């Protein structure tokens with residue numbers, strides 16, 4: 064058993080899905096076609112050749128999608144109370160409204176002392192309460208040299224305090240003097256005013272996403288409300304007469320996997336989903352749904368290819384839409400498209416195959432929504448891949464992976480119609496045409512909810528009290 068096998072045996076459902084490309088049964092030519100993998104001697108067939116002629120490269124498609132959001136009509140930023148700001152994006156930098164801490168603070172329960180010891184332990188003053196100086200109380204009088212007073216964590220240290228001694232490191236004798244049981248360093252266990260920031264310091268740039276930690280930081284820095292960009296709105300239209308919304312597949316009908324998945328995924332990408340609607344395979348119904356929507360983005364699933372009921376292209380033509388991206392050289396998901404509607408709003412057409420739809424979501428919808436919502440891009444990063452990954456001869460591949468010991472481990476079940484890989488993935492690895500060999504560094508698209516396992520941020524300011 065390899066180290067990798069052991070690691071996944073006790074894991075979270077990833078084990079069956081872990082790549083181990085070497086262990087997969089030899090791909091048949093049909094498998095290779097389905098995954099876009101290279102087959103010996105395969106050249107562009109007529110249809111594929113035509114598609115490729117107008118398809119954008121994967122990188123260009125993302126750039127076009129991000130840029131096309133810039134000129135789009137957007138609602139002005141608005142102030143929202145902290146308790147409603149989670150998941151919104153800052154429309155202005157978060158500048159501290161106060162020093163933090165805003166006064167010299169005791170980091171520990173113990174004694175504030177002034178000068179060298181031993182110290183005369185001050186009797187508790189009525190104004191200080193029974194525990195000495197407590198957090199949240201008014202400023203104490205200066206501490207005379209040679210004296211000590213009880214102090215609580217978070218309390219304001221009196222002027223002229225030179226150190227705080229933790230209760231467990233001090234003892235009082237019968238004469239009422241306090242003795243330190245360890246050497247006392249000047250300033251120890253005092254958090255000086257403005258240690259973390261000064262009033263006016265920029266804590267976060269505009270474009271930062273409001274996370275639970277950002278809410279806490281904003282509150283600590285004095286904010287009651289935040290100026291946030293408006294979240295772009297999306298109408299999701301799920302096409303396909305073969306789709307069931309409950310129960311088991313039967314008689315050629317299958318469950319709609321995209322209806323339940325797309326809206327929450329869009330919310331994680333910073334959008335407000337107005338509605339997810341099923342639309343019959345009927346060009347008129349689709350035309351009405353597209354043209355009557357007043358969402359910033361209409362997102363369709365299915366119907367992007369050239370089948371008899373694939374209505375997206377004809378409907379866009381009839382609606383006078385401009386195709387900004389019409390097919391992308393990426394597997395899965397190559398029939399994805401991006402259009403600007405006559406209203407100036409956008410439409411993203413995701414292919415119906417579920418993993419192809421995820422590919423379209425991250426290739427076109429994510430950069431577009433990022434720009435529409437004023438969200439800063441996350442720094443791109445690359446990581447070495449553990450196993451060999453087959454490449455498509457011409458197209459980029461997006462392959463679900465998990466992070467393991469600093470490497471990207473590609474997952475099985477990465478076919479266009481499969482969600483079993485992506486369901487346990489940390490992200491999608493970007494495999495260039497021609498494929499990747501073990502150790503090659505690949506670009507990574509993280510999933511919004513997956514933590515980056517190999518975070519390299521340094522803890523350089525080391526302040527632990």
Ligand SMILES: Nc1nc2c(c(=O)[nH]1)N[C@H]1C(S)=C(S)[C@@H](COP(=O)(O)OP(=O)(O)OC[C@H]3O[C@@H](n4cnc5c(N)ncnc54)[C@H](O)[C@@H]3O)O[C@H]1N2
Nearest residue numbers: 303318319320321322365366367368373398414415416419
């Ligand atoms: N002649 C060609 N046919 C196809 C091509 C091509 O280049 N030439 N491309 C194939 C690829 S690749 C994809 S991807 C699909 C894209 O098809 P559409 O976007 O038109 O999607 P549909 O035909 O409606 O559906 C495809 C597939 O996905 C299933 N599906 C659709 N919606 C859902 C859903 N909500 N939940 C689960 N599964 C869904 C649908 O039943 C089909 O099996 O076109 C290929 N064909």
Ligand code: MOO
Nearest residue numbers: 395396397419479
């Ligand atoms: O290969 Mo399609 O683009 O199934 O996704």
